[in-house]
Amino acid sequence: MSSPITTPEGIINPPIDELLEATDSKYSLVIYAAKRARQINAYYSQLGEGLLEYVGPLVDTHVHEKPLSIALREINAGLLTSEAVDGPVTKQ
Numbered sequence: 001m002s003s004p005i006t007t008p009e010g011i012i013n014p015p016i017d018e019l020l021e022a023t024d025s026k027y028s029l030v031i032y033a034a035k036r037a038r039q040i041n042a043y044y045s046q047l048g049e050g051l052l053e054y055v056g057p058l059v060d061t062h063v064h065e066k067p068l069s070i071a072l073r074e075i076n077a078g079l080l081t082s083e084a085v086d087g088p089v090t091k092q
Contacts, residue, residue, distance in 0.1 A: 014076035022075050023082065029075075032082050036071035 016026075023029040043054040044067075057070045058079040074080050 014072060018076055019072060022078070024084070028082070032080075033068060033071045033075060036074065036080060037067040040067040040070050 019029055019033075020026060023032055039054050040057055043056045046053060057074070059070065059073050059077060061070055
């Protein structure tokens with residue numbers, strides 16, 4: 001029998017309203033969190049190879065915690081910053 005989780009993690013915690021305060025829109029939040037989650041995933045992948053190109057999680061993590069949940073907690077804690085890129089958008 002498994003023990004009950006007292007505080008849900010992931011999309012429920014941190015609350016989406018708090019996360020939206022860190023970005024301009026919900027769309028930029030999605031891009032922001034997805035990019036960071038990819039970095040965290042790449043960090044875990046490279047550990048076995050001895051390469052240290054990427055920065056690991058900036059918050060305490062649990063064994064089965066997903067990279068996106070870690071990224072959302074980092075954004076909520078104010079440990080990351082995002083900057084808008086000004087420039088022409090090119091279509092291919």
